Amino acid sequence: QQQVKQSPQSLIVQKGGISIINCAYENTAFDYFPWYQQFPGKGPALLIAIRPDVSEKKEGRFTISFNKSAKQFSLHIMDSQPGDSATYFCAASMQTGANNLFFGTGTRLTVIP
Amino acid sequence: DSGVTQTPKHLITATGQRVTLRCSPRSGDLSVYWYQQSLDQGLQFLIQYYNGEERAKGNILERFSAQQFPDLHSELNLSSLELGDSALYFCASSPRVAAGELFFGEGSRLTVL
Numbered sequence: 001q002q003q004v005k006q007s008p009q010s011l012i013v014q015k016g017g018i019s020i021i022n023c024a025y026e027n028t029a030f031d032y033f034p035w036y037q038q039f040p041g042k043g044p045a046l047l048i049a050i051r052p053d054v055s056e057k058k059e060g061r062f063t064i065s066f067n068k069s070a071k072q073f074s075l076h077i078m079d080s081q082p083g084d085s086a087t088y089f090c091a092a093s094m095q096t097g098a099n100n101l102f103f104g105t106g107t108r109l110t111v112i113p
Numbered sequence: 114d115s116g117v118t119q120t121p122k123h124l125i126t127a128t129g130q131r132v133t134l135r136c137s138p139r140s141g142d143l144s145v146y147w148y149q150q151s152l153d154q155g156l157q158f159l160i161q162y163y164n165g166e167e168r169a170k171g172n173i174l175e176r177f178s179a180q181q182f183p184d185l186h187s188e189l190n191l192s193s194l195e196l197g198d199s200a201l202y203f204c205a206s207s208p209r210v211a212a213g214e215l216f217f218g219e220g221s222r223l224t225v226l
Contacts, residue, residue, distance in 0.1 A: 006155075032213065034214070041219070042219055043115060043117070043203050043205070043217030043218050043219050043220055044156070044203075044215075044217050045115065045216075045217065046214045046215070049214070089155065089156060093211070093213075094211075095211045095213070100146065100158040100161055100169045100171055101146070101158065101215060102158065103148075103155055103156035103157075103158075104155065105155035106155050106156075
């Protein structure tokens with residue numbers, strides 16, 4: 001059972017365009033929603049994270065939008081660059097209780113020059 | 114460099130065999146997580162240890178076991194290996210028991226022939 005559903009599976013964007021990746025969850029006990037970035041041959045690394053008390057968080061070109069009522073959150077990459085080409089994972093966890101981080105299935109982003 | 118060290122980086126073995134994967138967490142991190150990454154299933158949580166004790170269990174097969182030692186390094190033991198166990202196995206560490214930011218190693222790629 002996939003706790004966090006992610007789409008699309010792959011995404012091709014032109015340089016300078018906006019990349020959008022969507023995730024949905026069911027467990028309302030989740031209270032921490034990070035995004036991880038993984039380059040080939042490397043482990044995932046935290047990119048940006050949000051808690052449900054805010055609807056948006058921005059760090060540079062990366063923005064998380066969070067819709068608590070719809071149980072959805074998304075990653076927007078503005079002015080996408082070829083160096084952003086990687087696999088992106090959304091995730092969710094509970095800060096109390098169960099301690100594991102549930103990951104989405106990943107989105108392979110390719111930014112074309 | 115995340116500070117998490119995993120060995121070996123690559124491992125090729127035969128069905129029915131047993132292997133041990135090793136993880137050294139970041140200095141000071143008490144939590145260690147193990148994840149399995151396969152092409153079709155993304156990152157699947159296996160197990161978490163905190164300061165030597167098992168804290169959370171995911172979809173870990175009975176053929177797999179793990180432990181965390183007093184020096185905080187962890188080992189994942191995989192036995193009676195099957196072709197389907199071929200995957201990337203990631204270790205991640207965190208300073209806290211709750212799944213906040215996880216720092217991932219570069220993974221151990223297991224190939225079962």
